[in-house]
Amino acid sequence: MIQLLFVAIGGFFGSIIRFFISNRLNKHFFGTWIANISGSILLAILLRYYLTGTIPDYLWLLLGVGFCGAYTTFSTFGNETIQLLLAKKYQTAMYYVLSSFTLSIILVGIVLVW
Known part of the structure; x- marks a missing residue:
């Protein structure tokens, strides 16, 4: 249960x-x-660092799984790519992807x- 807490806290931030x-x-795809x-x-x-044992499991869960998992976002990336394509900004969409x-x-x- 404590593992879920570490992931949740990291994801929050x-x-x-x-x-x-x-x-x-301004909610631009560059963000x-x-x-x-x-x-x-x-x-x-x-x-x-995690694979070499330099950071403990809880730090990996907090920062690697939680923080990075919420900080990076494939769903927003996909949505913004579709929005660029719908706006006929094909070259920008291609460079973005x-x-x-x-x-x-x-x-x-x-x-x-x-």
């Missing part, structure tokens, strides 16, 4: 910070892009190999 970023950028890229990097760093996936994967790879 992750969702609030993502909401703050989104509002600061989701920033959250997803930075959240991927943070998750990779946390995963590396490709840069989100590519940067996340490359940066996570760098962190895990580093």
